[in-house]
Amino acid sequence: xxxxxxxxxxxxxxxxxxxxxxxxxxxxxxxxxxxxxxxxxxxxxxxxxxxxxxxxxxxxxxxxxxxxxxxxxxxxxxxxxxxxxxxxxxxxxxxxxxxxxxxxxxxxxxxxxxxxxxxxxxxxxxxxxxxxxxxxxxxxxxxxxxxxxxxxxxxxxxxxxxx
Numbered sequence: 001x002x003x004x005x006x007x008x009x010x011x012x013x014x015x016x017x018x019x020x021x022x023x024x025x026x027x028x029x030x031x032x033x034x035x036x037x038x039x040x041x042x043x044x045x046x047x048x049x050x051x052x053x054x055x056x057x058x059x060x061x062x063x064x065x066x067x068x069x070x071x072x073x074x075x076x077x078x079x080x081x082x083x084x085x086x087x088x089x090x091x092x093x094x095x096x097x098x099x100x101x102x103x104x105x106x107x108x109x110x111x112x113x114x115x116x117x118x119x120x121x122x123x124x125x126x127x128x129x130x131x132x133x134x135x136x137x138x139x140x141x142x143x144x145x146x147x148x149x150x151x152x153x154x155x156x157x158x159x160x161x162x163x
Contacts, residue, residue, distance in 0.1 A: 002065050010062035014143065016055045017086065021093065021136050024048040025129035028096045032125035035107065042104040049090075049097035056090040059083075075149055079142040082135070089135050092128040099124065 002009060027045045031038040060083050067080050099121055106113060113121075 008066045013059040025132040029129040046097045049094045053090045075146040079146045082139045
């Protein structure tokens with residue numbers, strides 16, 4: 001699918017990534033640090049991570065389709081290159097979610113992980129979570145620049161005759 005209701009699908013799908021990836025990252029960080037949060041939200045984090053992992057390649061494929069239909073520019077190329085990195089970020093989030101689920105199951109069974117495992121899990125979740133938020137910002141900023149750079153002026157448009 002390349003367009004929906006006359007708009008490129010990429011423009012619509014990207015909103016899922018912009019919301020889901022940072023939300024998943026924040027929830028994963030919190031769930032890695034606070035066991036009570038993990039007990040309540042671990043399955044939500046897992047579902048959000050899987051949805052993000054599924055939507056990401058759909059979004060990048062739609063972006064590649066759109067890239068072939070807009071004028072070439074450095075900002076479009078930068079956005080495309082940054083966008084290609086999102087799959088790795090989504091995979092990292094899915095891995096963090098899987099580790100949180102494993103830790104949740106271990107907690108339910110009463111098996112305590114070795115202290116370094118808990119610390120490593122927290123560090124991994126924080127690193128991937130922060131990287132997700134930063135990369136989504138970078139991709140989004142470059143996409144906005146590609147779409148809007150030189151497309152408007154800071155001066156308001158003049159009213160037409162009779163307005």
